[in-house]
Amino acid sequence: MSRRNPLLLTLPFLLLSLLAQTLAAVEPAKVEVTPSTVKTGTFYGGAKMRIAGMASAGNKIIVVVRGPSAARVFNKLGRVGPIWVNTGKVTISGAPSLLMIFSSAPLNACLNSAVLDQYQLDLASLKKQVQTDAKAEDRDRLAYDFLAFKAKQGDYRLNSVSVHLGAASPEGLPYSLDFQMPRSATSGKYQVSVLECRDGEVVNHADVELAVVEVGFPALIASMAREHSSFYGFISVIIAMAAGFGIDFVASHVFERKVAAH
Numbered sequence: 154m155s156r157r158n159p160l161l162l163t164l165p166f167l168l169l170s171l172l173a174q175t176l177a178a179v180e181p182a183k184v185e186v187t188p189s190t191v192k193t194g195t196f197y198g199g200a201k202m203r204i205a206g207m208a209s210a211g212n213k214i215i216v217v218v219r220g221p222s223a224a225r226v227f228n229k230l231g232r233v234g235p236i237w238v239n240t241g242k243v244t245i246s247g248a249p250s251l252l253m254i255f256s257s258a259p260l261n262a263c264l265n266s267a268v269l270d271q272y273q274l275d276l277a278s279l280k281k282q283v284q285t286d287a288k289a290e291d292r293d294r295l296a297y298d299f300l301a302f303k304a305k306q307g308d309y310r311l312n313s314v315s316v317h318l319g320a321a322s323p324e325g326l327p328y329s330l331d332f333q334m335p336r337s338a339t340s341g342k343y344q345v346s347v348l349e350c351r352d353g354e355v356v357n358h359a360d361v362e363l364a365v366v367e368v369g370f371p372a373l374i375a376s377m378a379r380e381h382s383s384f385y386g387f388i389s390v391i392i393a394m395a396a397g398f399g400i401d402f403v404a405s406h407v408f409e410r411k412v413a414a415h
Contacts, residue, residue, distance in 0.1 A: 209357065220249045280300065
């Protein structure tokens with residue numbers, strides 16, 4: 154009676170174990186975004202957000218909330234003699250409408266400069282993405298002014314060390330982030346990216362879509378302006394006329410009463 158080689162019996166189990174380890178190593182991190190949809194209405198003043206998940210022990214975490222890019226037109230100021238006046242229009246595009254970067258440690262401690270540039274996580278890489286129809290000699294200054302404007306407006310928040318790391322366990326390293334979605338967030342599809350970093354490189358990442366939608370009266374007005382522009386224009390004129398007559402009526406009665414009181 155032939156005896157089976159013990160190595161042949163254990164080989165399938167070894168292969169299955171190696172395969173499981175490989176799949177676990179490349180499995181994307183699971184991310185929970187709460188709420189998954191932000192609804193902006195008449196009284197919207199921002200939304201409380203929470204992002205949580207599980208990472209590998211020993212990794213640093215970067216969370217990026219990036220809005221859709223859209224072209225915007227700005228007035229261009231120029232000096233004429235002793236005063237500053239509008240000298241034309243300039244269109245700026247290519248940059249995200251909103252960009253918020255949170256991390257468990259300073260960005261330069263998480264990633265090297267090349268990777269920061271690759272993922273567009275610092276000011277220098279963002280300036281490269283800004284496109285404008287201005288003259289070549291003005292583009293660098295306009296890009297810097299635009300990014301500074303977005304930061305002052307609250308749409309850009311870079312290098313906020315606010316990702317909380319929990320205690321590591323056999324399941325991994327829990328992390329969480331609580332932040333405020335700004336009131337200036339416009340409707341569209343946003344991307345939430347979680348980057349796990351080690352030794353200056355990104356070793357794992359996950360992307361989750363976040364929807365920002367208009368609801369209520371603002372959504373009705375936007376839909377009417379987009380789908381029934383002629384009717385919207387007519388209604389706007391009627392409302393403006395009614396408001397003007399109403400203000401005139403109230404003002405005339407108020408002043409008449411004041412005169413009568415004398």
